[in-house]
Amino acid sequence: RPGSTHVGANPEQLFALGYAACFDSALSMVAGQMKLVATSKTSVEVGIGQRPDGGYTLDIDIYVETTGIDAEQAQQLVEAAHKVCPYSNATRNNVDVRLHATAL
Template sequence: MKIFYKTRATATGGRSGHTALDDGGLAFDLARPGTGDVGANPEQLFALGYAACFDSALSMVAGQMKLEVTSKTSVEVGIGQRADGGYALDIDIYVETTGIDTAQAEKLVDAAHHACPYSNATRNNVDVRLHVTAI
């Protein structure tokens, strides 16, 4: 695989610590969900990245399909305990499109789901559900 871009982040203190890009471009204090502490958690950060990446994949694929469309992508990321005692993510992707009908929107979202690097990373090991609304 030819690598187009690579970045690095470092975390200290786990879910109650701090994480930052090594280049200094972005940093977050972290807080465990439900504690009331100020800070982000890894699931929120994953949701941010996945939403941006998926929406970008939609735009790229729409261009390839010669579709005039605008989109908005929201991603919900949950975490839960597996039967074996480990933990796993659970993901819902919500896409709203404007400018195309429902059938076209569903084809676009499916194609974007196969192009998006986050979708490719999670495929067959994380439950991901797609929800499409054509406006």
Template sequence: MKVFYKTRATSTGGRTGHTALDDGSLAFDLASPGSGKEGANPEQLFALGYAACFGSALELIAKQMKLDVTAKTSVEVGIGQTASGGYALDIDIYAETTGITEDEAHRLIEKAHEVCPYSNATRGNIDVRLHVVVN
């Protein structure tokens, strides 16, 4: 694979510590959900990245399909314990579209799911469900 871009982040203190991009452009204090501590958690950060990446995949596929569409992407990321005692993520992707039919919207989200790097990274090891809202 030819790599177009690479970035690096460093974290200290795990889920209750601090994480930052090594170039200094973005940093977060971390807090576990329900802890009452100020800060983001890794699932929120993953949801932010996935939503942005999937939105770009939707735009790319819409252009290829010659669709005049406005789309908004939301991603919900959950975490839970598996039967074997490990932990796993659970994901729902919502594409809210305007300007296309429901059938076109379903084809669009499915094709975007095939090309999105986050979708390719999670495929086969995380439950990901696709949802379409047509306005």
């Protein structure tokens, strides 16, 4: 925080780290189910957004880079992982989560 004397991660950063680790595990599980041989790298950005009623909510972007599969497979994999990831299930219909898949 600007002007703060506190050192360390903020709650949004900690949530992003947990979400990224969980989502990457979901990707591995789903890739196996889909019989895809792929590697992935997941990063999550979490911010604070304002709700129409004046309150605040989380705002999330999930970025996944894959290797070993094409762009269409990468998108399908990310969407399937989003259906089973516990963090995704916890935030579903509560938080705006945007998925970004890239095949390298």
